[in-house]
Amino acid sequence: MMSLDYWFMFPVAIGIATVAMASGVEGATFFTPLFILGLNLPTDVAIGTGLMTEVFGFTSGLFAYGYQGLIDFKLGKMLLAVTIPVALLGTVFAQWIPGDVLKIVLGLGLLVLAVSFLRSDHTSAGESPVLMPSPVSFPSFTLTSRRGDVFHYSITRPREGRILASIGALCLGMVSTGLGQLNGFFLLQRSRVPSPVAIGTSVFIVAITALIASVGHMVQFAQQENPPFGTILSLISFTVPGVLLGAQLGSRLAIRLPQHILERSMGLLFIVVGLLLILENFLRSS
Template sequence: MAATSFGNVLVTSLPIDSVPMESFLAHWWVFPVSIVFSTIALASGVSGALFFSPFFLLVVGLQPAQAIGAGLLTEVFGMGNGLRSYVKQGLVDYATAKWLLLGAVPSIVIGAFAAQYAPEGLLRGIFGVGLVVLGGFLVYYEPPDKCVPGEGEGPYLERKNTGRGSTVVEATNGERYAYDTCWRPPGVALATTGGFITGLISAGLPEIVTTQLVIRCRVPPRVAIATSVFVLAVAAVAGAAVRALSATPVWYVVAWSIPGVLIGGTIGTRTGKYVPSDLMELGLGVIFGLVSGIVLVTTFLL
């Protein structure tokens, strides 16, 4: 709901008169591409900004700060369908989410500010390396729905995660998820790291937080995904607000990408169950690795 309200404010305040109509019409093709990207992102459960930021940078030709800001702003609108669905299903662990937000919101704001002042070459380099890391993350780890809760916590975290009470999430369909309450500091640290990376390169928070909630905190996959999306929605609004207020948003691009992701998100949420998640994430990891290679080569060798 927060993302929707923020989106309404942004739409009503767009400086449309200052956008050259030729530039706006010339970028019509961003609309169908956005539908495709959003469909794939929602179907595979990864951050849509992993698609949009490289696309805005390499294909549309925006400057790094503009591309990352446009990707984050587009993601705010694109996550609306997924967020609404998870909240409606009652799958969000709000007790865990509020702790994750303590780390994610301040760090995404700091990352967004830092991206505005980083030299272009440095920002492109960070972006390329970030894509390598996130691509490797997708390849290395099993998709969240295939992970076994608690399989990666280890003896130390097992001791820390034991005896802290239990968390119960009652879904609206009658399903009941009960699990041991996780030791909070590692989750807050991961959310802080993911938030800063997201503010800096517009992606990273859900990829880092979701899997770690499952394999290190015993959280059931469906609850972990829903909670991660909720955290990303709130944090991304803060990051997008910083981008919109501290930079000149490329409205002639996001005016096409935003309606595209609204349509693609609807399609993706309905088709995701038919897509093999392990194959999808492996393919996406390889694609992001290739894209990061292009970014790094064009930044440092050409």
């Protein structure tokens, strides 16, 4: 049965979706620990509900970034070719591997990425967001936004991008998060894709991949003796409207943030999320 007990998740979801959409990090990165620690939901229910909520938020953001012309669909399709099948594989692995082990590994990984973001050297905030391609890099991409900004950039390590995206998709399928963070690391730090395009393209990749992974989790719930669909419906009836609104706010915030500030913020964000994931496991085992 649906209940109104989770009404307070509406404003919380707005805040989470705003941060997630401005950074390109999955909303489930925050929702899943919150559902477990704050609402005492079973881990599998928290993961599935976090993914489903994330799908709505990222779909809203997808339309916002698409309208602004900040999604590189060619680059996104290149990474989706590996993230979709690997995310489905992750939903299968989630039934076999203890979630606590996966979250500790992911938490440590986020701390490593945070150090890399915080130590990166960047251009000043006053420089143009347009990046010119290196004469020796490949493949090259050019994107013109709705405002007329022209972005030139190159992906010099496509194989590395696919590997990182595969790892992130596997984590997303298993524990609902990881793909957005690794997309951000590859696109922003390793490839120097301009931040508006990097975030918009990451939103496109995560939205499609999370949709596939959430369907996989819902199918698994349907096979249980007592499916938790009442709890899930009660939650998403408040989180979904919140993330739809927050995603629009976050997409507008992202185009106003200088890239170096965004990367420093993501580094700090990864530290918080990584420690939260590790602390979650510690509290559950104590």
